[in-house]
Amino acid sequence: MADFQTKVAANEVYRLPPKLFDARCRVCWFVAAALAVVFASFWSLDLQWARFLSLDALRRMGRFATELLSPNLQWAFLAKLLPAAAETLAMAMLGTALAAVFGLLLALPASRLHAEDPARWRAVARLLLNVLRSVPELMWAVLLLIAAGLGPFAGTLALAVHTTGVLGRLFAEAIENAAPGPAFALRVRGVPEGRVLLYATLPQVLPQLVSCTLYRWENNIRAAAILGVVGAGGLGQMLALHLGLFQMGETGSVLAAMIVLVAIVDVASYAARRVMSR
Template identity: 80%
Template sequence: MPSRPPAANEVFRLPPPLFSARCRACWFTAGALVLVILSFWSLDLQWGRFFSGDALGRMGRFAAELLAPRTDAAFLARLWPAALETLAMSVVGTLLAAVAGLLLALPASRTHAQDRARWRGATRLLLNALRSVPELMWAALLLVAAGLGPMAGTLALALHTTGVLGRLFAEAIENAPAGPGFALRVRGVAEGRVLLYATLPQVLPQLVSYTLYRWENNIRAAAVLGVVGAGGLGQMLAFHLGLFQMPETGAVLVVMLVMVLAVDGLSVLARVRLAR
């Protein structure tokens, strides 16, 4: 379609300058750049030693051993049970977090303008506290109660992910279009049925997408939790990496990569199905 010719009374304005003394965003950006430059200057980064021939040669040997993973039957017989344990930890931890996060997201969200949301502040504070503590800290605390093994790692994933998913679910519920819920409320429908028939169907694709994304993150987190004795691939990774056994470490990393790619493909498939 041909563009419309400019009218005689139209005024063409030049784009604003990149920096203006009256622009607060410009000053904020300039200040952030100054802080970044000062950070590099204060860290005493030894780039010359990092890019030296000796360092590059050692990194090359390290990468070559890492890219040749061990694949013999004896090692794989120990690797697959650990992978299944990591997968089970991530699945159970994510499912527990999705249920608990949804239950906490309901009082943490304001569903309409007249909603008083009495527990919104307290619930959001709880969600902030849960996700502010890293999984490793939760695992270290729970190891005292649950002992070594996947139980502590699963609960650590569930507690941290509850804080993350609860906040994301609450934001999705608050940002849902208000029209369907308003139409049911003016007819006297109870709030629980409004949530069930109007709000949740609209935000369900987002909730599923958030949950699958956190499941993908929890696979990596479950592997890291093995470092503190939570079992799974992380325990093997810490053992072989501590002994600088790079072929074994590479095999563990390959299995983790395959698991993450599988969850990512499942997430894409679920979003496509829910969008229909």
């Protein structure tokens, strides 16, 4: 017995490493196909690297960046900038909160709770989520501006609609990937499905749901700035105005305000994750 174990140990020590590519390896073929697509993308696009890295292009980009790094800090302009920043933060926060609620409501029918779950509405709910997140926020804002008019209300609704599709898909995946043990234990005892979801499934996935929501809140800060291009209010409207007039000092101040907002949201997200992990 000891000799047999010694031989096994020797075989494990001196075993040759696997081949880098095996014809029966599906992962190898998948990686090869992905690399082929990447190289084909480089070949099909007209990437003018020589023009991009030329001295003239670098000189113009440097001059543009220098102008942006000289922000307008006059109080008359900051008095307009601070309310716009607060409006952008409120748009992102309210839009994300609405999306979290409706995303969870759509994630429940879009997920299969257990192996025997028929999930009759799964295909329809997932199709709806695909439609909601496939249409960009900018297009939702244009559609909603017709009904809600110019201002932050249309921008908030546009963020909520698009983010509902994103969070609904993420929530559905989290619910389906939850450990089945606690839910199975309650289901065997005859506990109704609603209570199983409330007491077994959701407590497991709640940290992941909150993490996804906080990340989308940070993304919606940037998305709210883009929506200002179509008159949805906030920092984006100021960015479109001053950038269109080539007022680089004011544009730099708006960009600095966006960076500060994203940093605030990032700190809040980190603090919330620390609290949930305790």
